[in-house]
Amino acid sequence: MVVLSKIYTKTGDSGETALGNGARVPKHSPRVAAYGTVDETNATIGLARLHATGDMDQALARISNDLFDLGADLCRPDMARDHEAGYVPLRMLESQVLRLEAEIDAMNANLTPLRSFILPGGSALSAHLHLCRTICRRAERLAVELATIEPVNPAAVKYLNRLSDWFFVAGRIANNDGKDDVLWVPGLTR
Template sequence: MKIYTKTGDHGQTRIIGKQIVNKDDARVNAYGTVDELNSWVGYIISTLSSKTTVLTEELTEIQQLLFDAGTDLATPKDDERHHFIFEHEGKATAFLEQKIDSYTEKVPAVKKFILPGGSQTAAQLHVARTVTRRAERLIVSLQSQNPINQDVLVFINRLSDYFFAAARYANMLDGQTDVLYRNSKPVFK
């Protein structure tokens, strides 16, 4: 089986349901950025330190969930042969919230903005957070043009919070201190 279709030679791609759209279509931008994020998470897993390797299982689960989310973003809601597969019971978002709460309890309280960085793992998790935020903006743009699975948007919104909390936790595990933004007034209460 050949993996190239040559559809892209003309700046187009085929989405689920066989519809052909331009590669700069809002749908392609949304699921493409989720794919980029998934690749970034895979990279993070490959570089975890001996102290942060405890994150492997949950990051792998996040990759699975991102693949499902991307599939739904690539699927038009009115496609009769394909249905949304991202779960509709909120379990994925609840999973993230549990992790966020757990990590927030384990790290020192922070009332000011912190600079992205610290250990290698924490810095990479902060990059994942910003890619997630970009994906979220693109998903919002897509939903203004086409109906989407709203569970995907909620999950992606919570995922950026997860990456923030996980980055702070990774810094703690690696013995790094978060660096506060010097001009930040108290923002977290």
């Protein structure tokens, strides 16, 4: 369990932060950028949830929790040395990726196939889900970049990739099952 009795510690005043294994790194390090952008994605889920109800709200709440797990995974390097931690570090699992895929398939089953790209908008919930999608894509790009220089759990990267797709399909669901999607019209304003 996490206990936060004091919010400011002053340990980051020099521009460094601690990773999950205790190592100190610059706050601008690729690893911090990756899990920081996962946190940003999660904050936008909070905005989306202001407009969500029922199953959509429950799914977003679960994904929000998953993103804390993902941040915990990304903030702990040295996956090969997990056994030395004295506990099992939290890592994303392939089953979490598969759950997103199943949810995407279920949501997409009732949607009319797209004949155009979609512009963000329609309902407030859809617009917020598209914002979640674009920030999630940035988190994915940063995690992929990090993986070129340091070990990263492949399931974490896959989860981000599927999650952005989940947000896209959920955005269509939030637009009256795609009936109120705002479609791109190429060259409309020429």
